[in-house]
Amino acid sequence: MNAAWLPLTALATSLLVVVIIFALPEDARRLRTTINLTAAVVKIILVILMVRRVAAGHEDIFSFQVIGGVDFVLRSDALGVMFAGLSSLLWLCTTIYAIGYLEGSANRKRFFGFFSLCVASTIGIALADNLFTFLIFYEMLTLSTYPLVVHNGTRQALDAGRVYLRYTLSAGVVLLLGTVLLYSLTGDQSFSSEEGLGDYLNDHRGLLTLIFALLVGGLAVKTAMVPLHGWLPRAMVAPAPVSALLHAVAVVKAGAFGILRVVYDLFGIELSVELGIITALAVAASFTIIYGSLRAIAQEELKPRLAFSTVSQVSYVILGIGLFGPFGTVGALAHLLHQGLMKVTLFFCAGNYAEELGIHRIDEMDGAGKRMPLTSIAFTIGAFGMIGLPPVAGFITKWYLGVGAIQAEMYWVVAVLVASSTLNAMYFLPIVHRLWFRSGPAHGKGNWPKEQRLGRFETHSWLLLPMVFTALVSLGAGLFAGLPFSPLDWAARVANGEYLP
Amino acid sequence: MIWRFGLFDSTFEPLLPTHWALLVALGLPLLLGMLAALFPPKRAWPVVLASVPVLASGLMLLSAYDQAGLLRWHWDIAGVQLSLRLNGLSVLLLLMTQVIGVAAALYTPGYLRLSETGPLARWLWPLMGVVLSALSLIWLATDLLTLYAGLELMGLAAVGMLMLSGKVAALVAGMRYLLLALMGSLTYLLGVALILGHWGRLDLQGLAEVVEHGPVAWFAAALVGAGLALKAALFPLHAWLTPVHENAWTPVSALHAALVIKASLFILLQLWSILLPDTFYAPRVIAWLGLLAIVWGGLLAWRTDSLKTLVASSTVGQLGYLMVAFPLLLGPDIAPLTRALAWEGFWLQLMGHAFAKAAMFMAAGNLILATGESTLKGLAGTSRRLPLSLLVFGIASITLMGLPPSSGFTAKWLLLQAMVLSQQWWAVAALLIGTLLTAAYIFRLFRYCFDETAPRHCYQPLAPGMDLIALTLALIAFALGLLAHFPLELMHGGSP
Numbered sequence: 001m002n003a004a005w006l007p008l009t010a011l012a013t014s015l016l017v018v019v020i021i022f023a024l025p026e027d028a029r030r031l032r033t034t035i036n037l038t039a040a041v042v043k044i045i046l047v048i049l050m051v052r053r054v055a056a057g058h059e060d061i062f063s064f065q066v067i068g069g070v071d072f073v074l075r076s077d078a079l080g081v082m083f084a085g086l087s088s089l090l091w092l093c094t095t096i097y098a099i100g101y102l103e104g105s106a107n108r109k110r111f112f113g114f115f116s117l118c119v120a121s122t123i124g125i126a127l128a129d130n131l132f133t134f135l136i137f138y139e140m141l142t143l144s145t146y147p148l149v150v151h152n153g154t155r156q157a158l159d160a161g162r163v164y165l166r167y168t169l170s171a172g173v174v175l176l177l178g179t180v181l182l183y184s185l186t187g188d189q190s191f192s193s194e195e196g197l198g199d200y201l202n203d204h205r206g207l208l209t210l211i212f213a214l215l216v217g218g219l220a221v222k223t224a225m226v227p228l229h230g231w232l233p234r235a236m237v238a239p240a241p242v243s244a245l246l247h248a249v250a251v252v253k254a255g256a257f258g259i260l261r262v263v264y265d266l267f268g269i270e271l272s273v274e275l276g277i278i279t280a281l282a283v284a285a286s287f288t289i290i291y292g293s294l295r296a297i298a299q300e301e302l303k304p305r306l307a308f309s310t311v312s313q314v315s316y317v318i319l320g321i322g323l324f325g326p327f328g329t330v331g332a333l334a335h336l337l338h339q340g341l342m343k344v345t346l347f348f349c350a351g352n353y354a355e356e357l358g359i360h361r362i363d364e365m366d367g368a369g370k371r372m373p374l375t376s377i378a379f380t381i382g383a384f385g386m387i388g389l390p391p392v393a394g395f396i397t398k399w400y401l402g403v404g405a406i407q408a409e410m411y412w413v414v415a416v417l418v419a420s421s422t423l424n425a426m427y428f429l430p431i432v433h434r435l436w437f438r439s440g441p442a443h444g445k446g447n448w449p450k451e452q453r454l455g456r457f458e459t460h461s462w463l464l465l466p467m468v469f470t471a472l473v474s475l476g477a478g479l480f481a482g483l484p485f486s487p488l489d490w491a492a493r494v495a496n497g498e499y500l501p
Numbered sequence: 502m503i504w505r506f507g508l509f510d511s512t513f514e515p516l517l518p519t520h521w522a523l524l525v526a527l528g529l530p531l532l533l534g535m536l537a538a539l540f541p542p543k544r545a546w547p548v549v550l551a552s553v554p555v556l557a558s559g560l561m562l563l564s565a566y567d568q569a570g571l572l573r574w575h576w577d578i579a580g581v582q583l584s585l586r587l588n589g590l591s592v593l594l595l596l597m598t599q600v601i602g603v604a605a606a607l608y609t610p611g612y613l614r615l616s617e618t619g620p621l622a623r624w625l626w627p628l629m630g631v632v633l634s635a636l637s638l639i640w641l642a643t644d645l646l647t648l649y650a651g652l653e654l655m656g657l658a659a660v661g662m663l664m665l666s667g668k669v670a671a672l673v674a675g676m677r678y679l680l681l682a683l684m685g686s687l688t689y690l691l692g693v694a695l696i697l698g699h700w701g702r703l704d705l706q707g708l709a710e711v712v713e714h715g716p717v718a719w720f721a722a723a724l725v726g727a728g729l730a731l732k733a734a735l736f737p738l739h740a741w742l743t744p745v746h747e748n749a750w751t752p753v754s755a756l757h758a759a760l761v762i763k764a765s766l767f768i769l770l771q772l773w774s775i776l777l778p779d780t781f782y783a784p785r786v787i788a789w790l791g792l793l794a795i796v797w798g799g800l801l802a803w804r805t806d807s808l809k810t811l812v813a814s815s816t817v818g819q820l821g822y823l824m825v826a827f828p829l830l831l832g833p834d835i836a837p838l839t840r841a842l843a844w845e846g847f848w849l850q851l852m853g854h855a856f857a858k859a860a861m862f863m864a865a866g867n868l869i870l871a872t873g874e875s876t877l878k879g880l881a882g883t884s885r886r887l888p889l890s891l892l893v894f895g896i897a898s899i900t901l902m903g904l905p906p907s908s909g910f911t912a913k914w915l916l917l918q919a920m921v922l923s924q925q926w927w928a929v930a931a932l933l934i935g936t937l938l939t940a941a942y943i944f945r946l947f948r949y950c951f952d953e954t955a956p957r958h959c960y961q962p963l964a965p966g967m968d969l970i971a972l973t974l975a976l977i978a979f980a981l982g983l984l985a986h987f988p989l990e991l992m993h994g995g996s997p
Contacts, residue, residue, distance in 0.1 A: 022892065065986050067845065067911060072983060106953075107885060132914075136905035143904060146944075153884075153953025162948065169940045172904070173933045180914065184921040 003053065004062040007074040007127045010046040010084065013039050014091075014120030021113040032112060033099055039116075040092040043123070047088045050076040051485070055493075059192070061129065070188055072136070075129035077192060078494040079264075082333065082487075083126035083257050086340050087249045089473075091119045093466035094249075097348055098241035100462025101355065111151055115241075117144035118250050125254050130190045131179045131215075131266070134258065138175070138222075141254055142168040148242040149235050160234040167231040171221035178214030181207070182266075191261055196268030201275075208267075209275050215262045216281065222255030223318065224311045226288040233295075233307040240351025243303060247310045248344035256317040256336060263321050264329075273324055282322025286416040288315040293423035301361050302350045305427060306343070309386060312420065313339050316397060323404040323413065326495060331400030333491035338393035341474040341487075342385040348467035349379040356459040358450025362431055367440020371448075372458040376435045378471035383428035385474050388421045393477035396488055505844060505993075506771050507571050507588025508643065508706045519565045519572065523585070525558035526595060527637050530602065534630020541623040542610050545966060552603040559592075559599045566592045566991070582704065584643050589991035590848065591640040594767070597852050598640070600977070601759050601859050602633040604970050605752040608863055611964030612751055615870055621665050625753070628665075631658035632756060639764045644704040645693045648768055652689070656682045656732065659761045662753040663745050671748035678741045685731035685765075692724030709775045722776040722783065726769060733765035735787070735824060736794030739817045743801070746813035751866025754809070758816050759859035763851055766823060770847075773831055784827035791824025792931040799938030803945065806876050808865050811942060812858070815901060819854050822916070822935060823847060825928045829919045839922045845989045846915030849981070852988070853908030856978035857900035863971035864894040871960050877945065881952040886960050889968040891950055896975040898943040900982075903936050908981035 017039040024032055053060065054076060063073040076084075098115065102108050121144055124137030142165075150161035182189060185200060185207065200208060217228075224232040232252070236243060246252065263272050263281075272278045292312025299305035316339065320332025352375045353359040353368060369376035385392030398417055405413035441447050454460040481488040533551050542548055565572060565587075572587040587595075606629060613622050635655035642648045660682060664675035693703070699717050702708045712718055734742040742762075746754045777783050798818025802811045829835060829843030867890040869875050872883060884891055896907075903909035913932055920928045981988065 066983055067915060067985050067989060068841075070914070110884065110888060136910075139905045139910075143899065146947075147951070150948075150951045153882075153951050155952075155954070158948050158951060161951075162944070165940065165944055169937060173936055176913075176917070176936075177929070177933060180917040180921055184918055 003058070003060045006046060006050050006053070006060045007076045008062045010043055010050065010088075011074065011120065011123050011127065013043045013046065014116055014123055017116045018113055018120060021109060021116060024109065026109045029108070032109070036095050036099070036112060036116070037092070040088070040095055043088045044092060047081060047084050050081045051085060054078050054081050063129070066132070070132050070183070071130065072133050073129035073190065074124075074127040074133065075192060076127060077129075078490070078497055079260065079333070080126045080128075082337065082490055082494060083253070084123055086253070086337050087119060087122040087126060090245070090249045090340060090344055090470070093344065093348075093470055094241050094245050096462055097244070097351070097466040098239075100460045101239060101241050101351060103460070103462075107151065107153075110147060111239075114144045114147045115245070118148065118245065120144075122250050122254060125257060129192055130188055131182060132188070134261065135175060135179055138254060138258065139172050141250060142172060145242075145246065145251060148245075149238045151239055151242065152237065154237070157237045160231075160237045163234050164231045167221050167228065171218045171228070173218075174214050175218030178211050178218060181214065182211050185211070189266065191265035196271055197266065198268065198271050201271065205275070208271075209277065212262070212267060212272070212275060212277055215266075216259055216277075219255045219258040219262065220284075222251050223259065223314055224252050224255070224288075225284060225315060225318065226291045226311065229288070229292070229311045232311060233304050236303045236307050240303075240347060240354065243307075244344045244347035244351070247307070247347060248340040252310060252314045253336060253340060256314050259318060260321065260332065260336070269324050269329075278322055278324055282319055282410070282413065285315040285318035285322055286413065288312065289319065289416060289420045290423070293420055293427070297423065297427045299427075300363070302353065302365070302431075303347075303360070305362065306346055306350060309346075309424070309427070310343060312424075313343065313386065316401060319413065319416075320397075320401055320404065323401065323408045323410065325404045325407045327400045327407055328404030329495040330488070330491050331397050331404055333494055334393075334400065334488045335397040337487035337491070338385070338397050338474070338477060341470055341477060342382045342392070342394060345378050345467060345470040345474055346382040346386070348463070348470065349375050349382065352459050352463050352467065355463060356452060356454055357448040358452075359448065362434070364449055365431060365434045366438040367435075369435040371440065374458055374464060374468055378467050379435065380432050381471045381475055383432055385478070387424040387428055391475070391478045393474045393481075393487065396478055396481050400488075506590065506705075506774065507586050508709060508775075518561065520574075522558040522561035522565065523574065523587075523641075525554055526562060526599070527634055527641075529555050529558070530630045530633035530637070531627075532630070534627035534633075537626030537630075538623050541613075541626060543614070545607055545610055548603075548606050548610065552606065555599055556603060559596045562587060563592050563596060582644070583647065584704065585641040585647075586643050587641060589993065593848070593852065593988055593991060594640040595637055597855055598633060598636045598760055601855060601974065602629070602636075602756065604859065604863075604974050605629065605756045608755070608967060608970050609752045611967045612866065612870070615961065615964060616750070618665075618750070619667055621667055625662060625665055625750070628658045628662045629752070629756065631655070632662065632761065636760055636764055639768065643706060645696065645708075645772075646703050649686075649690065649693060652732070652764065652768065653686055655761060655764060656686065659757055663749045663757065665753070666748055666750055668748050670744070674741070674744035674748060678745050681731055681738075681741050685728040687728070688724050688731070689728030692721045692726075692728065695721045695724065705771070705775060712775060714777075714779070718776045719780070719783075722773055725772050725776070726783070729765040729769040729772075733762045733769065733820065734817060735766075735820060736790050736797060736817060739794070739798075739820075742817060743810050743813045746862075747807065747809050751862055751870075754813075754866070755859040755862040758813065758862060759855040762816070762820070763855060766820070766851070770827075770830065777831060779833045781832055784831040787827040788825045788928060791821040791827070792927065794818060794821030794824060795931050795935040796821075796938065799935065799942065802942040803938065806878065808869060808875055808877060808880065808946070809862075811877070811946065812861055812865050815861075815939065815942065816858060818935060818938065819858070819901060822850055822854075822913075822932065825931050826850075826916055826919075828925065828928075829916075829923060835923060839919045841993075842915045842922070843919035845985075845992065846912045846919060848992060849908055849915065849985055849989065850912035853900050853912055853978050853981055856974050856981070857897040857907075857909065860893055860971045860975035860978060861897040861901070863967070863974070864890050864897060867963055867967055867971065868894070871963055873961065877949045880946070881949050882954075884950045885953075889972070890963075891947075893968060893971045893975050895947070896972070896979050898939075900975070900978040902939045902943060903932075906982045907979045908985065909978075911982040911985045
């Protein structure tokens with residue numbers, strides 16, 4: 001039985017929300033919130049249904065012809081539902097957070113409309129079964145993110161938006177070119193086809209390499225691989241929920257996910273190795289990891305530090321691909337989820353500090369642990385995870401990547417991992433130290449920059465709950481990594497089912 | 502090539518209702534226009550009523566074509582052979598004309614009520630009627646004389662419409678347009694005279710049989726081409742376009758940019774496919790000019806401060822996309838697959854652009870009407886007060902930028918594939934550069950609109966529906982991208 005309605009409904013749920021939100025008046029706050037949350041829950045249920053069907057061995061396909069030879073195809077495969085699961089879970093958390101964060105501010109209809117569109121695009125990206133479909137949602141994501149980045153309407157935000165567009169639209173053009181070249185060569189090449197592009201290797205080696213470079217180059221901009229990362233730190237001017245979404249699920253992850261698709265599903269890992277480009281990818285990823293960490297150390301404000309940390313951490317996914325072994329693959333796939341969970345937690349925390357205490361700079365964070373214990377615990381969990389300390393999820397990924405590197409006999413990668421962990425510790429531990437072990441303003445050194453009492457707890461409960469939840473999940477993903485349906489288990493399932501001999 | 506235009510013999514006798522549908526499609530806009538001059542509608546509902554039969558006639562012709570394939574009508578009036586044909590392409594263009602025409606007509610009462618239009622306003626209606634009828638005639642005509650008549654009628658009415666606002670600048674720009682349009686017609690007529698003198702045929706099908714390639718054909722093609730290029734505002738003959746739109750009323754601009762200039766392009770391609778089916782250079786020259794048009798139009802739009810100039814200059818650049826496709830449609834040694842892709846891409850781009858540009862002019866008109874400002878700077882902060890107009894503008898510009906899933910994207914996809922297959926890399930570059938340039942000027946506008954630091958000014962409320970009409974057009978342009986299969990299916994020329 002082919003339940004084609006499942007992927008379609010999952011996509012339509014978010015798109016429908018977009019239409020409804022834009023049609024509602026600006027001040028229909030309660031209704032908008034209800035619709036947002038209902039749709040997010042419905043989508044999680046739909047994704048769970050898909051996950052169960054995929055686990056039972058059914059893949060649901062929806063397709064129709066757009067133009068001769070080019071189809072629009074949605075398919076729920078193991079990798080796709082994995083990303084869909086991440087984005088739908090974090091959609092719910094981020095929506096709750098955003099509702100609390102934007103309390104009383106202007107242009108909320110526009111915000112939530114484009115926010116939902118953004119998430120709809122990620123679902124489309126997750127379920128797309130060929131490059132054409134993927135490209136549609138990938139570009140939709142670019143467009144829907146712009147209004148979010150410039151949401152504050154300040155000069156700085158508008159400039160950041162301009163930089164963002166310059167990077168992403170140029171990348172989109174490159175990606176389009178690669179896609180068209182591929183289609184001209186092979187016709188409609190689906191992600192699920194078994195053959196891969198191996199047949200074309202003898203006659204079109206150069207062209208294949210060019211296509212690979214164009215595709216990965218275009219995707220690498222959103223993944224924020226150095227030197228194409230320039231937009232990401234500047235996009236920090238966006239409101240905190242947007243940053244969380246951008247860094248954890250939507251934009252950078254969409255890029256990394258796209259590279260996964262290109263390497264594993266389009267070219268196939270063997271052909272990629274054969275073309276000799278995989279190692280180049282691993283080197284580029286390693287460079288990005290080190291460079292991002294170094295830049296993160298130099299930042300004095302919290303959000304830019306987290307941003308450069310993203311630049312660094314997302315490339316673990318790419319590095320995992322570059323190890324072309326089972327452990328590398330599992331590590332890459334698991335990190336897609338782990339990094340999302342941990343990074344979203346960290347950005348929620350950063351937003352909470354900014355909202356509740358007015359803290360933007362790292363040196364203002366002294367003693368905040370006492371004033372906002374839950375937030376600070378969550379932050380600590382996220383930071384430990386990023387460093388790779390057990391039992392948080394990040395440890396699992398680093399372990400798998402390390403084992404993968406040794407198996408692939410790429411010992412320099414181990415060195416990169418060690419160096420990166422050290423650097424991560426260098427920029428996260430001082431913050432943790434400041435939070436817990438230094439005395440803050442409450443101890444008689446003056447006031448917080450802009451302290452407000454936002455709620456009964458340490459801050460507004462809409463801001464608190466999603467953060468606590470994602471922190472617990474990041475912890476759980478590490479602690480219970482061996483249980484079925486944990487991120488690691490699912491990553492292994494994807495890797496076993498599709499990419500490993 | 503010419504069979505794609507339906508110029509070949511495989512005639513089905515049209516059914517009786519089809520005659521009526523044809524008559525309604527060609528005559529009713531004219532008639533309604535006259536009627537509206539006498540009793541100008543103040544509200545939208547009479548226009549809604551009037552548009553029902555017009556749209557119905559188009560749909561009837563569509564279903565007739567669907568059932569029978571190519572349709573053909575012959576009349577012998579006083580020794581003059583008159584014939585019309587209806588193939589997939591003309592049905593599509595006819596429907597497009599009717600939908601955009603109806604949208605413009607629906608938009609008009611609200612617009613006229615809200616802006617200070619003066620006593621000439623009532624004459625807008627008959628002129629619009631003439632334009633729509635003449636356009637319908639052009640899509641269906643099969644001989645040079647009918648084409649000329651349609652072109653001339655349409656051109657004169659268009660000039661009239663554009664000058665109606667009565668401002669000095671509008672009159673100056675309009676007079677210039679009139680002069681150039683007449684010059685264009687004259688050049689076209691010279692070409693027609695040459696064809697008639699040399700081959701003695703005016704019907705396209707007969708002409709295609711007797712035409713032999715050589716200097717006469719080249720010369721005739723050059724004359725016809727120059728005249729039509731002038732009317733279509735193809736680069737570098739585009740200079741008249743922006744000043745004309747700068748001062749025109751919104752529904753007029755929408756009709757003009759979406760449809761009127763496209764008609765000349767349609768005729769041009771059709772005639773050249775007969776006169777120059779296998780020439781190498783002429784289509785390439787057009788394509789190179791197209792490349793320049795993309796860059797130049799984009800730069801013009803990027804630099805301007807006036808919203809209407811931006812929208813109008815964008816037309817110049819977007820026409821470049823169509824020009825770049827010329828060597829894929831005409832010329833020797835083109836593989837059938839390439840040509841089919843280019844053919845589909847060309848018309849999809851043309852239709853998508855028509856809907857999107859009409860929507861965009863309406864959205865721009867709404868923004869200008871509501872704020873009273875016509876510069877980009879003046880629009881600062883509008884995102885909060887006029888979200889719908891801005892959303893329409895945004896959706897329309899997605900089509901113009903060619904971003905998915907709009908029709909602009911699908912058309913670009915088809916064209917790119919054709920270009921890659923025929924290895925025309927510079928054309929690929931042109932299309933990709935065009936995308937980025939378009940994005941550059943579009944987002945310049947949004948940058949101003951999202952600026953929250955700007956002072957607020959007072960806003961004039963718009964009539965209900967003015968935004969919705971534009972939204973509908975924009976959504977059609979948008980949806981055509983994913984649903985392109987259906988219209989393109991129709992367009993294979995009605996032959997195996």
